[in-house]
Amino acid sequence: RVTFQAMIISNGETSYVFYIYAQGAMNFNPYSSRRVQVCVNGINLDTSRNNFYKFDRVIGNTGNIGLWIYKLGYVPNYAAKCHQWFESNIKTLFGIYQWNQIVPACPCSEIAARWSFQWIPSYQQFGCYDSFPQFGQIGRRCCYTRWGSFENRMPLSGNLQMFTPFYYFSGYNHELSDTAPKEWCCYRSNLCHLYYTARPVRSCQPRFTWR
Template structure:
């Protein structure tokens, strides 16, 4: 790319009709083979008068790359000699020519700007939107995340001493993705930061797809958010979740002879003897059954009370799971307590 300033008057001009203009040019060169960017300054003529405010005549460039400020200011910048650049040798040893390497990665071989952009344009936004629709929304605060057993804390982050507490889904939900939900350690509020350090989508679950998670979620986050200022690209492909569709779980339980609390909060005692359906989803994909038997006292005699002696559960994709109480039926050893939600 070439930009030319032709017959340009100084910023402060006392006599626009008679002041002498400057003509200079900037050429930006990108080398795809090495992922480097270069600047070439060329000065054709410099006719500005040096009696103008010398300090306003700054020469060079200034750029922020990977969080580090970089600049190049030739010795003539801010000096009277800056008004005669077309007559002086630049760092190329040619009259009026200056050459600078601007953008390069570590070791001069990696361009993280380019890596971030290439990754962003490789993302299938249809898949990303589908993952957003199929993953569970983040709990709205840390208390909910701790109480909701559908979410699991990121222990590695906790061990690192981070100033936030983060969770991902305990199990997959029809996709490889999970929401990554982070909360402030002091207030417990959901963090939705624009620098990528808060909550957002992970396209690959960190527990079940470790390699792809590193390749498609972790490394691009570094390229876009840590090494460059392109975090908006990362968050466009890994959107932030604001807990708008979060639904807290409903809990129920049963214990003893048996005391029951249903998912909608009804509590009662039921001493029926036999096998019963305890929980069944409306679509029939999950069923849980319970068996009750008469309890025994200390000498092995049956008493007028029942206890749960077994449970069986099955969903649409699993084998049946059975849990049986001890044969003593005394309500003490290996006592059964079941919580569901």
């Protein structure tokens, strides 16, 4: 009689299988003249030892007797990434909303943004403009439709940026804090509302500005 347990363990992205061979539970009675091949998850165990069929008596790859663990695979969980990112922003939401009122609003037309020194064409998103870094690392992205009108629909609209790409050496933080989370929340899952809660949009400014 042979008894063992196999458990699948996962954090939502990486999965493992955990084999538990309780001591005294592997009651094989093999014939000494019969060759036995033992393979676990594509890996051959040491069949050269006399007790290779006694997994409950040998030290597994965990360093413990009878315990073995193998990685099955990895699948990105973008919804989990989005939730984790949003939770990391919850404590700063009040400050984010304050900055959303401080950073200048977007012009209501693309032509106004194009002719204003306050806005720089985005190299990441066509039809969008990033604010000139006048508030340190914090800025705003403005996006427009193909007809040049202000875009405020998720996920096409711009948003407040905690790390504008045009600030000194902030490209990495911009990707980590502003760009990648939008991909996770809006394009890889249906949690776009969480992204725009933490990176809000502000109504456009109708006044044509040349500043």
